[in-house]
Amino acid sequence: MTYVGIIITFVFINNFILTQFLGLCPFIGVSRQMEPAVGMGFAVIFVMSLASLITWMIYTWILIPLGIAYLQTITFILVIAALVQLVEMTIQKTAPPLYKALGIYLPLITTNCAVLGIALIAVRSNYNAMESFVAGFSAGVGFMLALVLMASIREKLDTEWVPKPFRGVPIAFVTAGLMALAFMAFDKALLRNLIG
Amino acid sequence: MKGIVVTGAKLFLICAIAASVLGFVNAVTEPVIRQRKIRELKEALESLIPEGEVGKLVKVENNDVVKGYYPVKKDGKLFAYILDLRGNGYGGELKILAGFKGNGEIVNVKLMDNEETPGLGKKAEKPEYMKKFIGTGGTKPVPVRKDMLSRKDADAVTGASITFMGIANALAEGSEFAKKLGGKS
Amino acid sequence: MIEHFTKGLFKENPIFIIVLGLCPTLAVSTQVVNALGMGAGVIFVLLGSNFFVSLLRNFIPEKIRIPSYIVIIASFVTMVDLFMQAYAPTLSKNLGVFVQLIVVNCIILGRAEAFAKNHTVSESVLDALGMGIGFTLGLLLISLIREVLGAGTITLFPFGNFDGVIRIPVIYNAPIRVIGLATGALLVIGYLKGFFDWMAIRKKKREIEKRVSAVKV
Numbered sequence: 001m002t003y004v005g006i007i008i009t010f011v012f013i014n015n016f017i018l019t020q021f022l023g024l025c026p027f028i029g030v031s032r033q034m035e036p037a038v039g040m041g042f043a044v045i046f047v048m049s050l051a052s053l054i055t056w057m058i059y060t061w062i063l064i065p066l067g068i069a070y071l072q073t074i075t076f077i078l079v080i081a082a083l084v085q086l087v088e089m090t091i092q093k094t095a096p097p098l099y100k101a102l103g104i105y106l107p108l109i110t111t112n113c114a115v116l117g118i119a120l121i122a123v124r125s126n127y128n129a130m131e132s133f134v135a136g137f138s139a140g141v142g143f144m145l146a147l148v149l150m151a152s153i154r155e156k157l158d159t160e161w162v163p164k165p166f167r168g169v170p171i172a173f174v175t176a177g178l179m180a181l182a183f184m185a186f187d188k189a190l191l192r193n194l195i196g
Numbered sequence: 197m198k199g200i201v202v203t204g205a206k207l208f209l210i211c212a213i214a215a216s217v218l219g220f221v222n223a224v225t226e227p228v229i230r231q232r233k234i235r236e237l238k239e240a241l242e243s244l245i246p247e248g249e250v251g252k253l254v255k256v257e258n259n260d261v262v263k264g265y266y267p268v269k270k271d272g273k274l275f276a277y278i279l280d281l282r283g284n285g286y287g288g289e290l291k292i293l294a295g296f297k298g299n300g301e302i303v304n305v306k307l308m309d310n311e312e313t314p315g316l317g318k319k320a321e322k323p324e325y326m327k328k329f330i331g332t333g334g335t336k337p338v339p340v341r342k343d344m345l346s347r348k349d350a351d352a353v354t355g356a357s358i359t360f361m362g363i364a365n366a367l368a369e370g371s372e373f374a375k376k377l378g379g380k381s
Numbered sequence: 382m383i384e385h386f387t388k389g390l391f392k393e394n395p396i397f398i399i400v401l402g403l404c405p406t407l408a409v410s411t412q413v414v415n416a417l418g419m420g421a422g423v424i425f426v427l428l429g430s431n432f433f434v435s436l437l438r439n440f441i442p443e444k445i446r447i448p449s450y451i452v453i454i455a456s457f458v459t460m461v462d463l464f465m466q467a468y469a470p471t472l473s474k475n476l477g478v479f480v481q482l483i484v485v486n487c488i489i490l491g492r493a494e495a496f497a498k499n500h501t502v503s504e505s506v507l508d509a510l511g512m513g514i515g516f517t518l519g520l521l522l523i524s525l526i527r528e529v530l531g532a533g534t535i536t537l538f539p540f541g542n543f544d545g546v547i548r549i550p551v552i553y554n555a556p557i558r559v560i561g562l563a564t565g566a567l568l569v570i571g572y573l574k575g576f577f578d579w580m581a582i583r584k585k586k587r588e589i590e591k592r593v594s595a596v597k598v
Contacts, residue, residue, distance in 0.1 A: 014358075018567075019563045020563075021406075021407040070222040070459060070463060073459050073484055074214065074215075074218070074452060074459060077451055077484050078451065111485050111487060112485070113482050116481075116482060116484060117478065120481055125289050163575075166571075166575040166578070169574055170571050170572070170575035173568070173570050174567070176571070177565070177571060178568075180564040180567055183563075184562065199442075203444055206440065206441065206442060214455075217456060217460075218459050218463075221460050224467075225463040225467035229467050232467070236470075
């Protein structure tokens with residue numbers, strides 16, 4: 001698969017939130033306002049790109065040669081948890097302004113299914129190191145795109161009248177559903193242009 | 197200091213126990229999984245062209261789509277090929293086994309390992325899904341776009357166009373490959 | 382003691398009330414059989430993790446509790462994954478990567494952190510059973526709505542001459558396909574959540590009215 005193909009697939013066609021439902025919890029949780037959504041988005045892109053590359057290395061160079069591929073899940077989730085911690089400490093020491101912006105979102109990322117999801121999917125799809133990295137990066141961009149779009153809609157929704165039982169989470173889901181419907185257009189339109 | 201050592205030792209102990217338990221579970225399940233995979237492959241190969249006798253896998257290097265082929269004999273003569281194909285789906289790679297005649301005509305198709313969405317792309321695992329491809333590739337072209345399908349078939353691939361395209365393009369490539377092999381083993 | 386079991390079934394139903402553990406549930410809710418398989422997997426992992434977290438609650442130091450919980454949970458998830466691959470291959474293929482993703486299901490770590498770490502083993506097991514069954518019921522409801530409307534079928538396990546698929550007349554010939562797509566999952570859960578919130582609001586209103594009338598008397 002070409003790099004462009006991977007990017008288009010994971011950003012639009014196979015958007016993690018809107019078609020795979022990966023990372024839905026933070027998507028609903030932090031999309032109430034624009035600023036945290038942007039912060040969370042960048043943090044996720046950062047961690048996802050790194051995590052998919054590092055888990056690929058560990059899988060290919062350690063787990064496979066040792067014949068312990070069945071420890072995949074346990075290793076990946078520990079690596080991601082450690083990575084998130086490490087990133088948090090590094091940013092805190094080297095770039096305090098960035099830490100101020102991203103700091104509170106980083107710990108939330110460990111349990112973001114999208115991160116583990118991309119690591120597992122990259123390995124299952126037999127991607128090479130660079131493809132895994134690109135897939136992680138694009139899945140992160142797709143996550144941020146959906147999150148930012150959602151945040152801007154929800155900021156507007158705050159000033160609109162919504163039936164009382166639907167306020168908050170339910171209307172967010174309905175909105176996400178309509179967004180997913182819109183994202184389906186990428187499927188056909190893009191393909192016709194790209195493949196024929 | 198002592199606290200850290202004890203804490204570290206405890207975490208190590210938990211990890212060690214978890215790893216050994218999993219090692220044991222893996223030792224039990226691994227042979228079952230391996231045998232099932234071998235059996236599934238054998239069944240898939242036999243079901244694709246039931247009247248023929250499937251030969252040994254010939255590996256193909258430097259081809260992104262065709263990873264290898266099995267020559268199929270009938271009454272001692274070469275009859276068809278089963279190609280081991282790779283396509284691109286939603287969730288990454290699609291593993292496809294497909295039988296072709298020497299003129300590139302598709303005899304039968306089976307979708308093997310894939311990561312497609314359950315209920316959408318995964319529908320392609322069902323034999324009915326592949327009916328639209330059977331018989332194409334020789335005189336008729338392989339349908340690689342939705343507008344080349346009948347209305348009903350096109351409806352059935354809605355929501356999973358990528359899966360359809362992935363399979364169709366792999367099959368079109370496979371058909372060309374079979375034509376090149378052209379009845380020779 | 383029994384309330385630890387029953388609270389998970391409806392009062393704190395994991396999917397609708399807490400809205401946790403959504404990610405791995407929606408993608409497999411296209412068919413009833415997948416929902417049942419996923420539910421069984423989650424119940425097993427939840428039982429195992431709650432049992433061991435509670436059993437080891439005095440052994441695991443506070444500092445390393447999260448990594449320890451993750452190791453315990455991931456071990457059970459791997460077991461489920463391996464057993465499914467070996468003995469339920471069709472289910473394993475259907476659920477795909479979502480079996481491994483049970484690890485990051487917020488319900489499981491959430492129950493370990495919020496309940497099992499400071500309750501006894503038997504209470505934690507009841508809590509896990511209640512939450513697990515509640516989760517399965519919720520997922521079952523979503524998949525039932527999605528499969529019936531989106532495909533006009535109910536897919537169960539095949540046995541005997543029964544191929545495992547119940548076809549619903551009328552809808553089967555003209556299903557509302559969009560409900561089976563990604564959009565449908567999000568809309569269904571949105572409307573369900575709205576419905577449950579509406580019931581909760583109505584209940585609260587009634588209680589207030591009752592109290593008000595009691596004061597008046």
